[in-house]
Amino acid sequence: MSSGNATRNRIGAAVAAPVTFAASLLNRPLKAWQKLTGNNGMAAFFLAPNMAIFGVFVLVPLVMNFVYSMTSGSGVFLGDRNFVGADQYQRLLDCSNYLNPRTCREDLFWTAVHNTVLFVILQVAFMAVVSMITALILNGRIPARGFWRAVFFFPVLLSPVVVGLIWKWILQRQGLLNFALFESGLDPVDWLLNRDWAFAATIAVSIWAHMGFYTLILLAGLQAIPRDLYEAAEMDGTRPARVFWRITLPLLMPNLLVVIVLSLIRAVQIFDEAYVLTGGGPGTSTLYLTQYIYEVGFASLLRNPGLAAAASIVMGLVLAVLTLVQLRMGRKGEEKGKR
Amino acid sequence: MKSTKTILAALTATLLASSSALAGDVRIMWYSDGVEGEVMQDMLDRFMKANPDINVTLDNVAYKVIQEQLPIQLASGQGPDIARVTNLKELAGNWLDMRPLLSDPAYWDANFGDTMDWMRPDGSNAITGFMTQLTLTGGFVNKTLFEQAGIEIPGDDATWDDWVDAAAKVAESQQLAGAFVIDRSGHRISGPNVSYGANYIGKDGLPAPVDEGTKAFVTKLVDWTADGKMLRDTWVAAAGTTYRAGADEFINAQIPYYYSGSWQVANLSTKIGDAFDWVATGSPCGTAGCSGLKGGAALVAIKYTKNPEDVAKVMEYLSSAEVVKEFSERTLFLPAHKGVGEAGGLQWQTDDKNVGPTLDKFVAASGKVLPAANALPAWKWASAYYGALVTRVSQVMAGELTPDEAWTKIDQDIADKVAEAQ
Numbered sequence: 001m002s003s004g005n006a007t008r009n010r011i012g013a014a015v016a017a018p019v020t021f022a023a024s025l026l027n028r029p030l031k032a033w034q035k036l037t038g039n040n041g042m043a044a045f046f047l048a049p050n051m052a053i054f055g056v057f058v059l060v061p062l063v064m065n066f067v068y069s070m071t072s073g074s075g076v077f078l079g080d081r082n083f084v085g086a087d088q089y090q091r092l093l094d095c096s097n098y099l100n101p102r103t104c105r106e107d108l109f110w111t112a113v114h115n116t117v118l119f120v121i122l123q124v125a126f127m128a129v130v131s132m133i134t135a136l137i138l139n140g141r142i143p144a145r146g147f148w149r150a151v152f153f154f155p156v157l158l159s160p161v162v163v164g165l166i167w168k169w170i171l172q173r174q175g176l177l178n179f180a181l182f183e184s185g186l187d188p189v190d191w192l193l194n195r196d197w198a199f200a201a202t203i204a205v206s207i208w209a210h211m212g213f214y215t216l217i218l219l220a221g222l223q224a225i226p227r228d229l230y231e232a233a234e235m236d237g238t239r240p241a242r243v244f245w246r247i248t249l250p251l252l253m254p255n256l257l258v259v260i261v262l263s264l265i266r267a268v269q270i271f272d273e274a275y276v277l278t279g280g281g282p283g284t285s286t287l288y289l290t291q292y293i294y295e296v297g298f299a300s301l302l303r304n305p306g307l308a309a310a311a312s313i314v315m316g317l318v319l320a321v322l323t324l325v326q327l328r329m330g331r332k333g334e335e336k337g338k339r
Numbered sequence: 340m341k342s343t344k345t346i347l348a349a350l351t352a353t354l355l356a357s358s359s360a361l362a363g364d365v366r367i368m369w370y371s372d373g374v375e376g377e378v379m380q381d382m383l384d385r386f387m388k389a390n391p392d393i394n395v396t397l398d399n400v401a402y403k404v405i406q407e408q409l410p411i412q413l414a415s416g417q418g419p420d421i422a423r424v425t426n427l428k429e430l431a432g433n434w435l436d437m438r439p440l441l442s443d444p445a446y447w448d449a450n451f452g453d454t455m456d457w458m459r460p461d462g463s464n465a466i467t468g469f470m471t472q473l474t475l476t477g478g479f480v481n482k483t484l485f486e487q488a489g490i491e492i493p494g495d496d497a498t499w500d501d502w503v504d505a506a507a508k509v510a511e512s513q514q515l516a517g518a519f520v521i522d523r524s525g526h527r528i529s530g531p532n533v534s535y536g537a538n539y540i541g542k543d544g545l546p547a548p549v550d551e552g553t554k555a556f557v558t559k560l561v562d563w564t565a566d567g568k569m570l571r572d573t574w575v576a577a578a579g580t581t582y583r584a585g586a587d588e589f590i591n592a593q594i595p596y597y598y599s600g601s602w603q604v605a606n607l608s609t610k611i612g613d614a615f616d617w618v619a620t621g622s623p624c625g626t627a628g629c630s631g632l633k634g635g636a637a638l639v640a641i642k643y644t645k646n647p648e649d650v651a652k653v654m655e656y657l658s659s660a661e662v663v664k665e666f667s668e669r670t671l672f673l674p675a676h677k678g679v680g681e682a683g684g685l686q687w688q689t690d691d692k693n694v695g696p697t698l699d700k701f702v703a704a705s706g707k708v709l710p711a712a713n714a715l716p717a718w719k720w721a722s723a724y725y726g727a728l729v730t731r732v733s734q735v736m737a738g739e740l741t742p743d744e745a746w747t748k749i750d751q752d753i754a755d756k757v758a759e760a761q
Contacts, residue, residue, distance in 0.1 A: 072759055281575060299580070300579055
């Protein structure tokens with residue numbers, strides 16, 4: 001053994017000593033606990049710290065939020081608020097035609113719901129397609145492949161506020177894009193003042209900011225596909241499109257499902273980039289559900305914490321359904337794998 | 340051993356620094372429109388030199404923090420010891436009554452009495468703070484652009500139509516992005532609404548339904564936005580009650596006319612420099628008058644402070660005539676101190692030739708404020724009215740609501756807010 005290795009071992013032993021000592025102290029009580037409660041008791045012991053953190057930071061706020069959603073008033077402490085039962089939910093759901101937000105008592109809530117649903121459908125679809133194309137390209141034999149993979153992943157590392165600001169500077173009336181259009185002899189476009197363009201901009205920016213992550217998931221899936229399948233297809237003279245539809249896509253489906261479900265959940269929660277980029281405008285065309293909850297709960301001059309809590313419970317239910325779908329798909333995938 | 344002591348000392352220091360409740364510690368939450376943060380820090384440094392037992396920390400924050408985060412802190416019984424705020428009346432229940440703590444309450448009554456009601460609950464005689472400056476909403480005109488276009492600047496009695504027409508001609512001649520901008524704020528359009536006869540306050544003191552005065556001006560504003568005279572960037576490009584100023588468009592000479600208020604003077608002076616000549620115009624006239632809206636920011640003591648005596652000492656220093664005078668001269672703010680105002684002779688500390696005439700214009704325009712506008716700063720429901728106005732008017736401008744739908748929604752939003760608070 002070299003002297004370098006011996007030194008490293010000594011350092012390792014010194015670092016581990018306190019941990020080993022602490023573990024030896026716990027040894028006896030843990031054994032007694034195991035004797036007393038069996039294996040289930042041990043599982044509970046090891047899960048307890050995590051459950052405590054989960055309880056304090058997730059469960060308690062969730063229950064508190066539900067209680068707030070049944071109160072009204074301007075106070076923050078529950079004792080200063082009036083219990084109103086389901087009034088806030090009734091107010092949110094009071095609508096003659098759910099497809100026309102103008103007919104709803106809380107028209108801004110329903111506008112936000114409509115915008116969010118449309119955003120989710122379009123963003124998730126485009127995200128899956130763009131991430132797939134990017135992953136296929138990055139998986140091919142292209143020059144400086146490592147560099148391009150880093151480039152596509154880089155936006156994921158940026159703060160959403162930075163993403164929003166960068167794109168605002170590019171897209172605003174006197175922004176870089178309009179400057180480029182003007183210099184090219186074309187008419188500038190009000191990207192953030194036109195309802196459709198602004199909506200499209202929030203989708204595009206959101207895809208730009210997050211596609212690196214989803215591309216990475218798909219890239220991992222692509223690299224897990226056995227090469228011999230492609231070699232066999234090549235020997236058979238199969239066209240590339242057929243290879244994609246018959247080999248790549250079916251074998252990539254588990255990863256694609258993960259991408260779709262994760263991006264779906266993230267899309268429902270869209271807030272930060274869009275808020276910085278458009279502020280919910282023009283009008284309310286990019287007002288999404290999370291911004292509505294934030295504004296009503298904290299920011300607006302017409303603040304109403306109870307209503308915001310009720311809206312967030314509704315949104316939470318939607319997310320819970322999506323999560324259940326994800327779990328179910330995951331289980332189905334596992335079962336298929338076993339077969 | 341030495342390192343253990345160092346760690347313990349560092350921990351103690353951290354704990355001491357993280358506590359805001361230590362005797363002698365006073366934290367001020369402060370936002371700036373211009374240079375007033377630096378001026379205030381300078382004054383506080385002098386105070387701490389003279390009072391070494393009191394340590395004052397000036398926390399400079401964005402205006403958004405004052406608007407959005409401070410109310411939440413206050414509602415949970417927390418917050419700084421002193422804060423610079425603009426939402427004076429609605430949050431008045433959180434301010435500290437310093438009357439028993441002040442060495443000379445009569446001085447405060449005499450010099451700040453006119454604005455005391457703006458920042459205390461109805462019917463109270465509490466002394467909760469003082470206005471760091473009086474503000475008045477009003478317009479600014481880019482004189483250079485008007486001269487280049489050969490268009491005469493409208494006079495003192497010119498109406499909103501006159502101003503917008505003149506500004507539109509300048510914009511067309513100089514190929515500008517738009518004729519004018521009003522800050523995206525319900526407060527900002529309330530002076531003009533009152534000029535067209537609006538009155539927000541009902542006979543019972545509660546919000547009145549949207550009246551013909553408000554409808555008249557808002558309808559004009561919507562039309563001016565639709566035909567491109569008012570830039571869409573400020574009002575249309577955001578949702579809800581989000582505040583957006585149009586100052587940058589004016590500073591960048593993208594518009595010849597900008598309606599905001601006297602608090603912008605230092606900002607405009609600093610950023611425009613000698614790029615072009617500009618001056619205040621007062622408020623354009625409507626059918627009922629030529630009213631702006633008074634207001635301003637106040638420094639208020641927070642009742643949750645652990646050091647009320649120290650807070651009162653700091654407030655007494657900052658409200659003294661000499662400090663108010665120096666603060667006004669250096670920040671280019673109109674003083675709210677009666678004695679300082681009446682004594683006159685303020686030496687505005689600027690080389691900018693545009694500033695003097697601008698401030699004179701605002702002082703003159705303050706005499707034109709109509710009673711319906713004068714009542715708003717001390718009215719509890721003003722913020723709710725402003726919030727509903729800006730939210731719904733923006734939707735009309737964006738084509739999402741018709742004006743009639745907007746009036747109904749505004750009344751409903753305000754009624755909901757009143758019901759929620761009661």
